[in-house]
Every structure is written in C-alpha cells, then in structure tokens.
Amino acid sequence: MVSIAELPKHVGEKVQLQGWLYNRRSSKKLQFLLVRDGSAMVQGVLVKDEVAESLWDLVDGLTQESAIRVEGEVREDARSPGGVELGVTGVEVISGSPDYPISLKSHGPEFLLDHRHLWLRSKRPQAVLKVRDEVTFGIRDWLHKEGFINVDSPIFTPNACEGTTTLFETEYFGSQAFLTQSGQLYNEASAMAFGKVFCFGPTFRAEKSKTRRHLTEFWMVEPEVAFMGLDDLMTLIENFVGALVARVLENCAEELKVLERDTAPLERAVPPFPRLSYPDAAEILRGGDTGFEDGGDFGSPDETELSSRYDRPLLVHRFPSAIKAFYMKEDPADPKLSLSVDLLAPEGYGEIVGGGQREESLEVIERKIKEHDLPKEAFEWYLDLRRYGSVPHSGFGMGIERAVSWICGLGHLREAIPFPRMIHRLSP
C-alpha cells in the first residue's frame, strides 16, 4: 500500500493505494476517478475496452466519498498534479457513501459550517488547514532556532484582571476561574527565568461581535524576551513574520494555488517593514473619512487606509498610553505615548500582531495599577517580577487565525481554524 504523495517514486510500477473518491467523470469509453487519501490526490483512468465489464460497472456506480482500495499502474503525466496518473486495473469498495451531502457545487457558508466534519475533506479547507499547519509548525521551528523555549501559560486563571465583560468563566471547586485571554503576564515570569520564551495555545474571548474578524476560541503565539527594548522587538516581529511568510511561499505553493491567492503581496513581505509612529499615523488620518478619532485606537478603515500606503506589512508604534494596558511601558520621551507596536497586514487584513515593551519599574507599575483601578492583591505575584531582578523586557502576540487568513487571502477567520467557535456556533 503506498500513499498518493509517494506515487511519483513508483512510475512504471503496479501499486495499491487506499482513499476516498473525490470526484468521477465518465464518457462512454473512459472513466476518470479523482482519489484522495489525505496526503495528495491522483487521477485514475479506466478505458472501457481494456478492463473487465464488472470493474467498469462497479466504478460506474461509485459515489462521492466512497472509501476504496485502488490497484493500478503509475504513469507519468505532465499535466497532472504531482506529474503522475494511475492506469486503474482494480477497485475494491471498503465502504459506500450514499447521498454525500456536500457536492462539488457551491453551498452556503452556514450549511458548510454545519457540516464542517465533512467539509474538511474538500479542496479549499484542505488547502487552508495545510497552510495553518505550516504556519503553526513554522512558528515553533523558527522560535526554537532563535533560542526560544516553549513555556506554556495556564488556561485557568484566578482573577478577572482586566474586566470581565469578554471573559468566559467556570466554576472551579466552589470558587471561580476564568479562561485566559492572553498568557502575557505569565510569560513575563517565564522570560525572567528562561530569557527567551513563548507560549502558544488557545485563548478565549466572549466576543458578542459577529464580525469576520472574531472567534470566541482562537490560537495565539506569544514570545517574550528579557533585556529587549521596543526597537529590537520591532526587528524581531518583522523577522518572525517575514520568515513565516517565506516558509509558506516555499512549502505551500500548491495550496496557495488552490486558494487562488495572489502571492505578489506575500512575496513583498520582506523585512525591513516600514515603521510609522502613532502621531505620524494620526497626522495622516486626521481630516480623512475613515472616522478616526484622535487619540483613539484604529478602526478597521483606519488600518486599511494606513496600510494601503505601503507595499508590505506596516509597524505602527507608540500608541497613546491611555488606550493601552497598564503594563505597557511609557515612552521616556513622551509619557503620553507607550512603547507599544502593532503590525498591520496589507490588503485590509489589519492588525495581526500586537506587543510592546513592558514597564519594569515597581513604582511606576504600582501607580498604573491604581490608575487603572485594578485589584493590587491579584497582581502581587506579578509585582514580584519587579521586586527581584527586574529588567527591561518586551514581547508580542500573534493571532494564528488572523495570520492564516491574511496569508491565505480568506474573507473570514472561521475558515482558518478546524472547528470554529463563534457567538452562534458551538458545533459540530
């Protein structure tokens, strides 16, 4: 038994493979079977005059997604994907698939999402999720080569530190626990222990918004580095994103073709990326028609307007301190600004990375906790990181589904995760 991906190594040989019938076309004299086994797809050909009538009839009755064992001769065929086709000499049915609900014609998104467990077998989700796999493994591979170690932060957290409105909550043996929205605070403890760390896991947000940019459950990678300032962080982010995109371009050319992704914008995502300060960005947006409010966070139209001015991803740095979390370090040159940075993907995909330098002074961070009206007790352990050998440090988070959506050119995050969870979707 060989896998379809290995067929090019077996040209001229008779082989057996097993998989599912993806599609079948037939004329009076020929039948074409498209067979998939997860590793790849291959076209099998039957010529009526050359095969037994029983085989011809059996194949003629096969429906989409039947599980089959196929025997045949591997032939070179330059026009086929993988460069080979199969001259079919035998077919055995493992199990049938009557009335398979997903035809190769188009279906509405709700129908497809209701059948996500089957939809995964179709070409487009296969391509997207293979890119996702390349991205997630590429992230780990790159970070390890750069000397990072994976230190996972907990999912259950004891305090609703930054407001409860978007937190999921669970009963925890008589008390309450909240599902993490970010591993960052824990990451800071890990960075003081291991220097360069990352956590990478699911995070949760009880988003009531039903936009194409929101999931309730999404995966995030968060690197954190001791002794790193904002400038070096921006270099880290651009090298990280640049390397990931380059890796996908190299290893997923076939998948990007299936997705009809214009790869030109990806090929331009080569560091260094342009860097724009928030004040300069505000200068551009002020008086425009994006609805930008001075001193406020960017809306989607603001992000699109800004990134349309550049040919590659854009680093926007130094957002106002007032709109950033308490742990974000103030810019010594202007404390109204923070040493924060967002990476905006081109083509209207908006923010895919957010990060910054963290405040390392105990005194300042105690003041910020008070200003943000947060319960200090909950942060005692976090303050310990400033009491014992505090050093400058920085980090960022990248949402996996947002990155995959941009790289694949998707219209909605829900396609970028195997089993999406949204306000009105908790199944299958």
Place this chain on the structure above:
Amino acid sequence: MVSIAELPKHVGEKVQLQGWLYNRRSSKKLQFLLVRDGSAMVQGVLVKDEVAESLWDLVDGLTQESAIRVEGEVREDARSPGGVELGVTGVEVISGSPDYPISLKSHGPEFLLDHRHLWLRSKRPQAVLKVRDEVTFGIRDWLHKEGFINVDSPIFTPNACEGTTTLFETEYFGSQAFLTQSGQLYNEASAMAFGKVFCFGPTFRAEKSKTRRHLTEFWMVEPEVAFMGLDDLMTLIENFVGALVARVLENCAEELKVLERDTAPLERAVPPFPRLSYPDAAEILRGGDTGFEDGGDFGSPDETELSSRYDRPLLVHRFPSAIKAFYMKEDPADPKLSLSVDLLAPEGYGEIVGGGQREESLEVIERKIKEHDLPKEAFEWYLDLRRYGSVPHSGFGMGIERAVSWICGLGHLREAIPFPRMIHRLSP
C-alpha cells in the same frame, strides 16, 4: 552582548553579558559569581588583588537574583559546565533583589508552588521545563516527519458526551459549553480528511482526586490515523515513544544530570516493546496482592506489578469492552474484548498512553451508543463519519505531563507543567 550559551565560542575574548546572580560564594581573596541568563549558567571569578576595591565591594553586596551586566574575559576551564569561566573585570547592577524569598536551601512544596513565578528560575524547574520543551517540540517534529498534520480540535464542546462529573462547564451566550477532555471524536473527522493527523492542546478534567497523578489542566497529544488497525497502532506508539526518549537522552543530558535521573531505564526504552494482552495480564495479577479485580481497569499497584516484569515500557492490549468507551472497536475474535491499548511506563509511572482502534461500523456504533445510554442526537455528526466512506482507523493520546514526569523521574505531575492547576491550586 553575548548569551552565556555562546561563551565557548569566545574563549580568550573580552565579552559583556547580562543576567541574574544565581549564587555567590566568597573568601577573603576570591569571589565566585554564578550567573544565569536563561540560556545557560557561567561562573565568574574575581581575585581581590586584581580588581578595583569598588568593584570588589559592589559584588560583595550583591544578593541572589540581582539583575546584572557583567564584563570579563572568557577562559577555558574543563571543570566548569560548558567548559568556560569568566574572569570578571566589571559588574553593573541593573536592578537589585533584596530578600529574594527562595534560597538555595530546601523549601516545602506548597511554598514553592505559591512562588512558582520565581521558582521557575531555580535549577530543577529549569531542567524539567527544558525537557518538557524538548518533548513537546520533539513530538511535533517527529509527527511531521512521519507525514502527520496538526489539525486542532476545539476546546469548547456542546455536549457532555460521556458524563458531566469531571467536566468543566461555562456559560456560552445563554447556553452551555463544556471544556474538552479529549479531541478524539474531532480527530476522527480530521483523519478522514487528512489521513494522518494530530491535535495537541490543553485538556481539562475536574478531578477531585488529590493524587500525584492528577492535574485539572493538562496537555495531551492525540494522533489519529485512517486505515490503521491495532497492530500497526502499537508499532506507531512504540516508535513514537522510543524516538522521544532517544531525543531527550541526546539533547538533554545536562538537564537529566541536574535532576539526578538514572538514565538506564530510559536507555532501555528501545522498540519493540513487549506486548501483553489483558487476559494474560489478568492471569498474572489474579491471586496477587495488588487488589486487582478481574475484568476491571488496572489500579496503580497493578500497573507497577506488570511493568516490573519487563525491562522497558509495556504495551497492554485488548482491555474488556465493558470498561472502555463506546467508540472502541470490539475484537472480532472475542467481542468481550476491545481493540484497545495502554502503554505503561516502567518504574511505577504507569499509563502514559491510551488508545485503540475505533469502531467503523454505523450499525455497531449506533448499538453501542444505545448501550452506553448516550444521547444519539449529539453524535449525529460523528455518525456521519460512518455513513460516508467509513474506514478502519486508530489513534492514541499521550499526556504530556505524565510522559515528562517519567522521563525526568518526578514524584508529582505538578512539576511537569509551568503553572500547575489542581483542586486546591489556581494560582499564581
């Protein structure tokens, strides 16, 4: 600025590094600084007669975990870890660390767990979590090389499919969601789409037991393979575990030494592993003093008794169907038995892998759902996998903390995860 791990490349050079003071010893004429930066540790030496008095005095006042910048000359020193030491010529204090709570003497486990955010800086947790990093990355690396793709299963699930007693629950926009205990059912859908898949994420169990073998939040890798039966699954498991252990032995020799791990049992974990059927295991246990109940699951003493008879991990297969989940395939040779398998680690570590062949017949699995008194509606999507191109398939799950505990020789799972969560522990 160089990292401590890179020092061997700089012998004879003057370098600057930054990190934290792990320990300091001094006599009248000499001071020894042990400095860590997350990448490694190095010993710095000051000779009183050779340095300025101000430098001597500054170093003399440094406390554990002070953040410092150190300048010095890299010298070969065969006795030191990494083979180098540093002739210190300058020290600059980045920030102090008065009254650091964790001394190098011993502390009780509760105290250390309460200070986990700082305890991570100590040698032992550093070693364990570096092994964990090697294990988790090694898993992904090995599976990718074997042609698996990572398809993550969801954390939020709509139904309490196998009883609610150990499930965590959360309000989900007016309805209920449960936190996953296993990605397996979803994995089966993914395997029918991609052939060879794995999910790898946190799983949750509201365990009220307070044993050293239980966490409420733990990580699990779950590979699943289409067209695979039990025998090939056992081969997959032994190759997987064997490769992981070999990788750790190769890349984490230093860490295992810190942990004083006897590596002999690890070196013997070379496939093939012995295979023992449940009936044969029961034959051994029957009449012994482990408290074994015929037909029941193994307790910890049973596992220890069985594995003590072999020199490497043990595969026990064909547990009674009655004690296994509804989706486990019955043995065609004896339907009272299931095509299931556990891997028992040696030295009393017990089960670290559990898996089996899944039932692929729609008719049988519908009957099993009825017998297990489960709500059929909740499984309609899962039954679709048997309606459309059903094929034999198998998979397993390995608990990361259990595997790391065995490899590191730990007494409790809580040390094998950065921030452990147990019935009485939800912080820091």
